[in-house]
Amino acid sequence: MRVPILKQGPYLIASVQSALTDQDLVQLRDELADRVGKSRARGVIVDVTVLDVMDSFATRTLRTIAHVIRLRGAETVIVGIQPGVAFAMVQLGLSLEGVETALDLEEGIAVLNERLRATSGAVPDGG
Amino acid sequence: MADVARPLSKEAGITEEEFARRKDYLEIGPDDIDRLKRMNEFAQEYAVPVIDEFYRHIMSHDESAAFFRDPRVLERVKRLQVEYFKRLTTGEFDAAYAENRLRIGAVHEAVDLPTKLYLGSYAFYLRTVAAKIREAYRETPERVLDSFLSLLKVVFLDIGLAMDTYLVRRERTIRHQEEALRELFTPVLQVRPGLLIMPIIGPIDSQRARRLTEQLLAGIRQNRARVVVIDITGVPSVDSRVANHLVQTVQACRLMGARAMLTGLTAEVAQTLVNIGVNLANVNTVGDLQGGIEEAERLLGYRVTREDGTPPRG
Amino acid sequence: MADEAQYAIRSDTDVVFVRQAGRKLAQELGFAGSDLILIATAISELARNILEYAKLGEVRLCPVERDGRQGLTVIAEDHGPGIPDVALAMQDGYSTSRSLGLGLPGTRRLMDEFTIDSRVGEGTIVTVTKWIT
Numbered sequence: 001m002r003v004p005i006l007k008q009g010p011y012l013i014a015s016v017q018s019a020l021t022d023q024d025l026v027q028l029r030d031e032l033a034d035r036v037g038k039s040r041a042r043g044v045i046v047d048v049t050v051l052d053v054m055d056s057f058a059t060r061t062l063r064t065i066a067h068v069i070r071l072r073g074a075e076t077v078i079v080g081i082q083p084g085v086a087f088a089m090v091q092l093g094l095s096l097e098g099v100e101t102a103l104d105l106e107e108g109i110a111v112l113n114e115r116l117r118a119t120s121g122a123v124p125d126g127g
Numbered sequence: 128m129a130d131v132a133r134p135l136s137k138e139a140g141i142t143e144e145e146f147a148r149r150k151d152y153l154e155i156g157p158d159d160i161d162r163l164k165r166m167n168e169f170a171q172e173y174a175v176p177v178i179d180e181f182y183r184h185i186m187s188h189d190e191s192a193a194f195f196r197d198p199r200v201l202e203r204v205k206r207l208q209v210e211y212f213k214r215l216t217t218g219e220f221d222a223a224y225a226e227n228r229l230r231i232g233a234v235h236e237a238v239d240l241p242t243k244l245y246l247g248s249y250a251f252y253l254r255t256v257a258a259k260i261r262e263a264y265r266e267t268p269e270r271v272l273d274s275f276l277s278l279l280k281v282v283f284l285d286i287g288l289a290m291d292t293y294l295v296r297r298e299r300t301i302r303h304q305e306e307a308l309r310e311l312f313t314p315v316l317q318v319r320p321g322l323l324i325m326p327i328i329g330p331i332d333s334q335r336a337r338r339l340t341e342q343l344l345a346g347i348r349q350n351r352a353r354v355v356v357i358d359i360t361g362v363p364s365v366d367s368r369v370a371n372h373l374v375q376t377v378q379a380c381r382l383m384g385a386r387a388m389l390t391g392l393t394a395e396v397a398q399t400l401v402n403i404g405v406n407l408a409n410v411n412t413v414g415d416l417q418g419g420i421e422e423a424e425r426l427l428g429y430r431v432t433r434e435d436g437t438p439p440r441g
Numbered sequence: 442m443a444d445e446a447q448y449a450i451r452s453d454t455d456v457v458f459v460r461q462a463g464r465k466l467a468q469e470l471g472f473a474g475s476d477l478i479l480i481a482t483a484i485s486e487l488a489r490n491i492l493e494y495a496k497l498g499e500v501r502l503c504p505v506e507r508d509g510r511q512g513l514t515v516i517a518e519d520h521g522p523g524i525p526d527v528a529l530a531m532q533d534g535y536s537t538s539r540s541l542g543l544g545l546p547g548t549r550r551l552m553d554e555f556t557i558d559s560r561v562g563e564g565t566i567v568t569v570t571k572w573i574t
Contacts, residue, residue: 019461022453052478053460055485056544079384083344084475086382087337088482090375092547093533095382102384103351111384137509341475 043112049080079108159277232292315346328361336372360391390419487517495521
């Protein structure tokens with residue numbers, strides 16, 4: 001299932017709607033990399049609230065997304081990892097080192113706003 | 128009755144095969160059954176006096192008498208004992224019999240009857256019965272010892288069953304107590320909006336580590352925490368396993384968007400962890416809980432000032 | 442009790458399908474809370490291993506009972522190349538290629554019991570079980 005990507009102010013928001021296959025994840029990665037340049041977004045939020053499994057492939061792909069987006073000049077925040085999912089991930093030995101995380105969409109936007117304020121001094125209008 | 132009792136044999140792992148194996152190991156054979164059945168006649172007669180003597184003994188010692196403060200309980204137990212005494216000499220030891228004996232162990236565990244009293248009372252009971260057997264067989268004294276030994280086999284079968292449920296139930300009780308303790312001693316406290324502290328007291332094993340982590344993660348979501356301080360001053364020994372659990376807890380917090388700090392690592396513990404190669408590079412550690420809270424407040428943008436406007440320290 | 446079920450693993454959609462089926466079965470057996478997530482994640486990793494190293498195989502989900510306790514056993518079997526050094530593969534941080542390990546040590550931590558039988562040129566069977574606590 002494709003993940004819808006919405007533009008909100010200077011940010012792109014990808015809200016995962018249901019379980020994702022590897023193919024879906026790869027597609028999300030490519031689409032975000034493409035859209036972030038076209039839309040000149042300053043930040044990307046991937047909302048994974050609905051996911052009840054984050055295995056090695058999903059984690060690795062999210063990390064890749066964050067790295068690619070950074071090379072494209074924007075920041076990524078992964079939001080909505082559920083308590084049980086977080087626990088399973090660390091048991092499995094997976095982490096999102098070097099990737100910003102936040103509790104939910106609201107917190108994610110706050111994190112990006114802080115970042116933006118720190119780097120440019122400008123307060124975005126979309127937050 | 129059987130419906131209530133059946134889970135006990137399952138709980139204690141006493142299948143029908145296992146029960147048969149026990150009887151086989153005790154060498155309970157047709158001769159024993161025969162001797163027991165023959166004793167049934169006088170058992171009917173002596174059941175009440177034997178049990179009366181038995182309880183006179185129990186009631187003459189404070190420690191054992193304490194279990195029968197309620198006279199109604201005493202009456203009921205005496206009645207059941209009379210039934211049991213008669214039952215012993217019917218020579219039928221089936222599944223229902225086993226269930227009944229298993230129940231005894233569960234009851235003893237529930238009232239916390241010390242095993243010394245159980246076994247001590249049993250010894251008295253056997254002496255009383257032995258005297259009755261001798262009396263009944265005074266014409267044929269050669270039958271006394273054989274009959275008593277047959278009875279003894281069944282008694283050991285009986286004790287074995289009761290002890291097994293006693294132990295199974297005791298283990299369960301201890302497990303429950305441990306669980307209760309775990310819950311009791313790990314509060315997740317919100318000291319300011321966005322800031323949680325979790326003081327851990329007592330040893331950490333993988334089970335407890337999991338529980339603590341789950342509690343903390345649920346707390347993060349519920350309180351929308353952005354910083355958490357985990358204080359391990361009360362954890363007696365921090366080895367590499369415990370340290371790895373803590374690292375995982377810190378990582379899990381981070382996945383939910385909260386920064387976690389560890390406080391209360393002593394100098395020795397820190398040294399040990401470095402020596403055994405535990406990677407604490409990504410874990411923010413602060414000396415003590417107070418320092419941890421101050422650091423957390425700083426991260427959250429709080430600034431503590433006195434009412435008169437002077438800074439709190441220096 | 443629920444029956445044993447068998448799932449062929451041939452593509453990434455099968456991975457999603459089998460872990461969802463496993464989660465549902467675990468729930469029916471009486472597992473709750475984060476155990477469901479741990480089980481689903483373990484199944485996902487095992488199915489993924491099949492896909493990655495053997496291309497195809499199967500995952501079986503079996504309700505089990507021992508000493509009155511209910512559990513779920515997951516058996517992941519393939520006829521792929523096999524693992525030359527199982528002990529090495531079970532070490533944390535080991536990887537055969539790229540940055541991704543076999544994920545077997547991690548999968549072991551998610552479950553209560555773990556056994557692996559692998560023969561080079563014949564295939565691999567990983568059996569894991571989780572018990573209701």
